Amino acid sequence: MIYLDQAASSFPKPSAVAEAMMEAVNEYGANPGRGTHALADRAANTIQTTRKLLAQRFGASDPRKVIFFPNATTALNQAIQGFPLMEGDHVITTMFEHNSVRRPLEYLKDQKRIEVTYLSGSSEKLIEGLYASMRPETKLVIVSHASNITGEIAPLKSMIEIIKGTASKVLVDASQTAGHFPIHMKELGIDMLAFPGHKRLLGPQGTGALLVEGEVELEPLLYGGTGSFSELPKQPDHWPEKYESGTLNTPGIAGWKAALEELNGLVSRETYLTQKLMHGLLEIKDVMVYGPGPEVERMPVVSFNIGDISSQEIAMVLDSHYQIAVRAGLHCSPTSHQYYDTTEQGAVRASIGPYNTEEEIDRFVQAIEEIRIGYMEM
Incomplete structure (x- = not known):
């Protein structure tokens, strides 16, 4: 089989990915952050090391603000639905977004009565449209770094230059570009970056992340057990626990860690x-x-x-x-x-x-x- 569906999910994976996942299942299949014994510690260390690798690769200042999710869709929903938007607030995005961006925004249009502007056209048109559409009510700009249909790359740097100095935050969907192009959140001025592990980052399916740079307050999508701060009746206000209720996918994250280490030598x-x-x-x-x-x-x-x-x-x-x-x-x-x-x-x-x-x-x-x-x- 000739596999030319890499934009959906990469295949094959480096052999180290499956080996790391099997090792996690067979040798330390405990619940990370839910115990003080050696196996739970080993699982937790795998999770924390992967956070650090992702923070380093994508120029995020604080590994605690690397939040794991099952996929980029959930990460984008956390960023969009968790963002403190109110009635009358304005969001700018493009016509070239995946439904993982469009559908949450359309939901918020109905539920919170926000306004959404969809930009279209060439790179020059996107820049012109963004400049013309920015207003005091604009609280969030969402940009797909590259189209999953044509591969066209958005003029991200120029667009962020327009947003700098405003009250708006920037969310970038890097589902197609993460692992292919260098992305440095702090240098570019990206506030939130979402991507899956299973595409060009060569990790397993069932992995994804939202990286947050600087001060961005989000309401969690899920509430529940976080392994620590169990005495609190409300969701803890600590990163990453605030956003990671429930057991994480330790085998998947272990495989992702192996993929990230393999990427450095891949030509x-x-x-x-x-x-x-x-x-x-x-x-x-x-x-x-x-x-x-x-x-x-x-x-x-x-x-x-x-x-x-x-x-x-x-x-x-x-x-x-x-x-x-x-x-x-x-x-x-x-x-x-x-x-x-x-x-x-x-x-x-x-x-x-x-x-x-x-x-x-x-x-x-x-x-x-x-x-x-x-x-x-x-």
């Missing part, structure tokens, strides 16, 4: 392979590629269609006849498809990871050419 050719893929697709008649061209820096994500053929049908043919795994449809970002006028057809998305090869890209391009001939010229 990948994703940029080269992405350019090769785009050049190959652009040479095929009837193929429409969305987003920036191959000369523009982008994530290793390429979405396209062949004429008016259903994107889902193309994905099924690739899977059943060519043993190539891609993603098709709306990719949980329907407003992006509104922008590209692909709501009815969706799009085929091929996404590349560090273990993909040049030969796999050649086979994929050849498969698309054969599918085009089969559908368009028969």
